[in-house]
Amino acid sequence: MKHFILIFIIANLYLQAQFSGGNGTEATPYEIRTLAELEAVSDFPDKHFIQMQNITDSLRKPIPYFSGVFDGNNYTIILAIDFCAINPHCDYRTDCGLFQYINGAIIKNVVVAGYIEPVNGQFAGGVVGFAQNSEIYNCINMANIKSGFGCVGGIAGHFEKGKITHCINLGNVISDAFVGGIVGHFWIGNIINCINAGFISAENNIVGGIVGMCERYDYTLINCINTGIIEIRNDTNTRAGAIIAPY
Numbered sequence: 684m685k686h687f688i689l690i691f692i693i694a695n696l697y698l699q700a701q702f703s704g705g706n707g708t709e710a711t712p713y714e715i716r717t718l719a720e721l722e723a724v725s726d727f728p729d730k731h732f733i734q735m736q737n738i739t740d741s742l743r744k745p746i747p748y749f750s751g752v753f754d755g756n757n758y759t760i761i762l763a764i765d766f767c768a769i770n771p772h773c774d775y776r777t778d779c780g781l782f783q784y785i786n787g788a789i790i791k792n793v794v795v796a797g798y799i800e801p802v803n804g805q806f807a808g809g810v811v812g813f814a815q816n817s818e819i820y821n822c823i824n825m826a827n828i829k830s831g832f833g834c835v836g837g838i839a840g841h842f843e844k845g846k847i848t849h850c851i852n853l854g855n856v857i858s859d860a861f862v863g864g865i866v867g868h869f870w871i872g873n874i875i876n877c878i879n880a881g882f883i884s885a886e887n888n889i890v891g892g893i894v895g896m897c898e899r900y901d902y903t904l905i906n907c908i909n910t911g912i913i914e915i916r917n918d919t920n921t922r923a924g925a926i927i928a929p930y
Contacts (some may be wrong), residue, residue, distance in 0.1 A: 707731055718742060721760065724749065734758045734793075741797060745783040745812070748772035753782075755793030755822070762797035762826050767812070776805045778812025778840060779791060779830070788817045796825040805832050806840030806867070813841045820848040824881075827855040831832065834858075834896065836867035837881055843870040847877060852911075855882045863895035863927075864911055870898055875905045884914040885923075894927040 701723045704714040707730035715721050715732055718740040724732055725746045733754040741763035745803035747770050760781060767777045777800040781793065795809045806812040809824030824837040834840045837852025852864045861867045864879025879892045889896045892909025909925050922928045 701726070703735060704734070705731075708751070708806075711751070716774050722746075724753070727751070728749045734760070742781070744768070745778075745780055747783050749782050749785045749790075750787045752789045752791075753793065754791050757792045757794060757821075759787050759796055759825075760792045761922040762795055762799055762809075762863045764797075765801060767801050771914045776813065777801070778805060779807040780810055780812040780840065782811040784813045784815075785811050786819045787926045788814075790817065791821050794825070795823070798826055799828045799830075801830055801832075806834045807832075807858075808839040808841075808867070809852070810850075811839050813846060814839050817842075817845045818847075819845070819850060822850045823832045823853065824851070825853045827857075829857045829861055830857075831886075834861040834868040836863045836865055836897075837875075837879060839867070841868045841870070842866045843873060844872055846873045846875065848873075848875040850877045852879045852881045855884070857882075857884045860889045860893040861885075862890045863893060864891070864909060865893045865896075865907070867895045868903060869894045869896065871901050873903045873905070874907060875903070877907045879909045880910045881911045882910055882914070884916065886916050888915060888917075888922045890915055890922075890930045891924045891927040896928055897930065909930045 702713040703716045705711045707713045712731035715734045729751045731752045734756045737759045741761045767779040795862040807830045809826045835858035862885040893907045
């Protein structure tokens, strides 16, 4: 019994040593101050985290999977992502963002800057590439995002069954098709009080200031504003909208 207690104590000390403070609970989330601590989030995908300062060293690999609570505390994270590894958590896709894939997560008060230009990304967003059953709120994307594979958004590449509220995109979002200032490809859920002020561009069609494409009708967009420029570089079969592309 003593040996078990000792092992448990050592394990807890090891976990806490990877972060500046906290124990990963709702009451005392793990504290993040450095790039190394941010990268270590991927080892504890279901825990609670809070960012305690700007992280100016560039994150070059997305956090593969997350189902916990991440509070960016309105501090900035710099991204420099140009390649995304195959992610077994999301059907072996190569999604790109601060997070590759989230399911059942809460992401709040996150600010990202820098760039995401994946040579192989299938879904790309400043905060997350592919999101399911999650909430994202009070987040700002200032990163420029460019992908040739489509389904690209300032906040999320693909979003389904959840809610995005009070989010802002200020970055350039450029792709082939399914391009949106907030979400590239939207499937069931709510987007509320969001703003796009970034430049949004698609090579072919299906581009919107807030949402590029929504394939289901059980969704709501409430009090969303687009002030950014919407561009389609090839005017064949054009589908573009100030808020959402017509379907």
